[in-house]
Amino acid sequence: MALLEVRNVGKSFGTLRALDGIDIAVQAGTFHGLIGPNGSGKSTLLKAIAGAHFPNSGSITFDGRDITTATPYERARAGLSLKFQITAVLPELSAYDNVLLALQSDQSLWSLLSSRTRRRLNGEVMTALERFRLADRADDLAGELSHGQQQWLEIAMALAPRPKLLLLDEPTGGMSPEERRVTGELLQPIRSHCALVIVEHDLDFIKDICDHLTVLDQGKVLDDGTVAEIERSTRVQEVYTSRV
Ligand SMILES: Nc1ncnc2c1ncn2[C@@H]1O[C@H](COP(=O)(O)OP(=O)(O)OP(=O)(O)O)[C@@H](O)[C@H]1O
Numbered sequence: 331m332a333l334l335e336v337r338n339v340g341k342s343f344g345t346l347r348a349l350d351g352i353d354i355a356v357q358a359g360t361f362h363g364l365i366g367p368n369g370s371g372k373s374t375l376l377k378a379i380a381g382a383h384f385p386n387s388g389s390i391t392f393d394g395r396d397i398t399t400a401t402p403y404e405r406a407r408a409g410l411s412l413k414f415q416i417t418a419v420l421p422e423l424s425a426y427d428n429v430l431l432a433l434q435s436d437q438s439l440w441s442l443l444s445s446r447t448r449r450r451l452n453g454e455v456m457t458a459l460e461r462f463r464l465a466d467r468a469d470d471l472a473g474e475l476s477h478g479q480q481q482w483l484e485i486a487m488a489l490a491p492r493p494k495l496l497l498l499d500e501p502t503g504g505m506s507p508e509e510r511r512v513t514g515e516l517l518q519p520i521r522s523h524c525a526l527v528i529v530e531h532d533l534d535f536i537k538d539i540c541d542h543l544t545v546l547d548q549g550k551v552l553d554d555g556t557v558a559e560i561e562r563s564t565r566v567q568e569v570y571t572s573r574v
Pocket residue numbers: 343346348366367368369370371372373374375
């Protein structure tokens with residue numbers, strides 16, 4: 331069974347059909363990209379998976395559990411984590427404290443008082459920062475980090491509770507080409523323990539890191555397959571050459 335299964339999902343805003351009968355399956359350990367022209371429904375689909383809004387029809391199953399109308403908190407407890415387009419680090423706190431906060435949200439007050447828990451959390455915070463090349467910036471305020479580093483900090487925070495699936499909405503927006511390249515490099519190792527669903531306009535970036543692509547067009551799945559299959563798809567080429 332797939333880790334995430336979206337079945338026949340529909341979402342309307344008034345008379346606008348933003349999603350219309352969407353089916354996708356994301357396997358554990360894979361990086362799954364959502365691409366398509368502007369307004370094709372990518373962010374709406376990501377938000378439906380994240381619980382930022384509920385679909386009008388269809389179902390979403392995660393790790394064997396129906397989460398179609400689960401709250402974002404319940405989804406997080408089930409192992410779903412997300413980083414949306416707008417940077418949400420706390421600029422007045424250090425990079426270290428931002429990750430610590432993300433980790434602490436799951437701990438009881440009682441366990442936080444124990445020095446063993448605090449030692450363990452300290453180790454986990456530093457591992458998360460090292461993984462995203464931020465260990466030497468641990469004490470710096472998050473607001474003083476570069477744009478790219480703030481994005482990496484936020485991904486580190488989203489991964490801190492060890493989710494099974496990470497949702498990323500345009501993580502490379504506003505990054506330099508070098509920061510994009512490094513972002514791809516930093517994401518690769520998470521594959522061993524976490525799947526990824528990513529919306530991204532940079533097609534070269536998404537083709538480099540993803541195993542599987544779903545192409546949306548006007549709220550429907552236009553095509554779905556491996557990166558090589560999508561590159562050969564004449565339907566996709568037509569949409570991209572005529573409208574992008
Ligand atoms: N909250 C909302 N209220 C009304 N319409 C919305 C809302 N959110 C999205 N839409 C509309 O739904 C359609 C799909 O939007 P969505 O943002 O999902 O597309 P997208 O593929 O992510 O686009 P882009 O690549 O430009 O970010 C668009 O026509 C958009 O205007």
